[in-house]
Amino acid sequence: MIPASFDYIAAKSLDEAISLLATHKDDAKILAGGHSLLPAMKLRLMQPKVLIDLGRIKELSYIKEEAGQLRIGAMTTHFQVETSDLLRRVCPLLPETATQLGDMQVRNKGTIGGSVAHSDPAADWPAAILALDAEIVATSARGDRVIKATSFFVEMLTTALEPGEILREIRIPGGKGKSGQAYVKVRHPASGFAVVGVAVNLAADGGKCQSAGVGITGVSPKAYRAANVESGLKGNALDAKTLSAAAAHAADGVDINSDLYASAEYRKQLATVYTRRALEIAASRLK
Numbered sequence: 001m002i003p004a005s006f007d008y009i010a011a012k013s014l015d016e017a018i019s020l021l022a023t024h025k026d027d028a029k030i031l032a033g034g035h036s037l038l039p040a041m042k043l044r045l046m047q048p049k050v051l052i053d054l055g056r057i058k059e060l061s062y063i064k065e066e067a068g069q070l071r072i073g074a075m076t077t078h079f080q081v082e083t084s085d086l087l088r089r090v091c092p093l094l095p096e097t098a099t100q101l102g103d104m105q106v107r108n109k110g111t112i113g114g115s116v117a118h119s120d121p122a123a124d125w126p127a128a129i130l131a132l133d134a135e136i137v138a139t140s141a142r143g144d145r146v147i148k149a150t151s152f153f154v155e156m157l158t159t160a161l162e163p164g165e166i167l168r169e170i171r172i173p174g175g176k177g178k179s180g181q182a183y184v185k186v187r188h189p190a191s192g193f194a195v196v197g198v199a200v201n202l203a204a205d206g207g208k209c210q211s212a213g214v215g216i217t218g219v220s221p222k223a224y225r226a227a228n229v230e231s232g233l234k235g236n237a238l239d240a241k242t243l244s245a246a247a248a249h250a251a252d253g254v255d256i257n258s259d260l261y262a263s264a265e266y267r268k269q270l271a272t273v274y275t276r277r278a279l280e281i282a283a284s285r286l287k
C-alpha cells in the first residue's frame with residue numbers, strides 16, 4: 001500500500017496548473033481531494049510521475065449564481081455543497097446528494113470536480129449532475145470548452161476531458177416554474193458508494209409534468225439519464241400510477257453491473273424500486 005515515487009507540485013493559480021499539465025502531459029495527474037487518486041496510487045493502479053495539486057487555488061472553490069445559472073467551482077468540497085444556504089434554497093438536490101456521500105472525512109476533503117472527473121460508476125454526483133442537465137466547463141491552454149453532462153461520462157472511469165484539460169466549473173441551468181427534486185440511494189455497506197443511486201429533478205405546470213431529469217448511478221459502467229422514465233412522465237399528471245409505470249423503465253437499454261454484493265437482476269429491481277421512490281418524493285415536493 002505504498003505508492004510509486006512521484007514529484008509533487010502545488011500550483012498557485014489555475015494558469016500555472018494548466019501550464020504544468022501542458023509541460024508534463026501524460027506523466028502528470030491533477031490532485032484535488034485525493035480521496036480517489038491516492039488509494040489508486042497506493043494500489044499502484046495509477047503511477048503518475050508528477051502530481052499537480054489544485055488545493056491552494058482559491059479561485060476554484062465557490063458556489064454562486066451567474067447568468068441565470070448556478071456555478072460551482074471544481075474544488076468545492078462535498079461538505080461545502082452540503083451546507084450551502086444558496087443551494088438548499090434553489091437546488092436542494094445537490095445538498096441532499098452530498099449528505100449521502102461517504103463519511104465526514106470524505107465530505108470534508110473530497111471535491112465535486114474530482115468526483116465528476118473521476119467518473120466512478122458508483123459515485124453519487126454524476127446522477128445529480130445528469131438529472132439537473134448540467135454543463136461541465138473544461139479549461140486548458142486552448143481555452144474553455146463547455147460539455148453537456150450527457151456527453152461527459154463516456155465509460156467507467158473515463159470522461160470527455162481531453163489531455164491537458166482541467167475541469168474548472170459545473171454549471172446548472174436555473175429552474176422554471178414549480179420544481180421538485182430528490183436523491184435516494186442504496187449504500188454499499190462497506191464502502192458507502194451507491195449500489196444504486198437515483199436523482200430526480202421534476203418541473204410541473206398546471207398539474208402536469210413539464211420536464212423530468214432522472215440520473216441513475218451504480219447500475220451500469222457509467223451513470224446515465226433514464227430516457228424512457230423521463231418520456232413516461234412528460235406531459236402526464238404525476239400520480240402514483242404514472243410514477244410507477246415510468247419507474248419500470250429505470251434500467252432500459254443499459255448493461256447492468258453484477259458483482260458479489262448485487263447481481264444484475266437484483267440491481268435492476270433496486271433501480272426500479274428506488275426510481276419510483278425518488279419520483280414519489282420529488283413529486284411530493286413540487287412547489
Ligand SMILES: Cc1cc2nc3c(=O)[nH]c(=O)nc-3n(C[C@H](O)[C@H](O)[C@H](O)COP(=O)(O)OP(=O)(O)OC[C@H]3O[C@@H](n4cnc5c(N)ncnc54)[C@H](O)[C@@H]3O)c2cc1C
Nearest residue numbers: 030032033034035036037102110111114115123124167192
Ligand atoms: C472511504 C471513502 C468513501 C467514499 N464514499 C463515496 C460515496 O459514498 N460516494 C461517492 O460518490 N464517492 C465516495 N468516495 C469518493 C470521494 O467522493 C472522492 O472525493 C471523489 O471520488 C474524488 O474527488 P477528489 O476531490 O478526492 O479527487 P482526487 O482523488 O484528487 O482525483 C480523482 C481523479 O480525478 C482527477 N481530477 C481531480 N480533479 C480534477 C479536475 N478539476 N480536473 C481534471 N481532473 C481532475 C484526478 O487526476 C484523479 O484522476 C469515497 C472515498 C473514500 C476514500
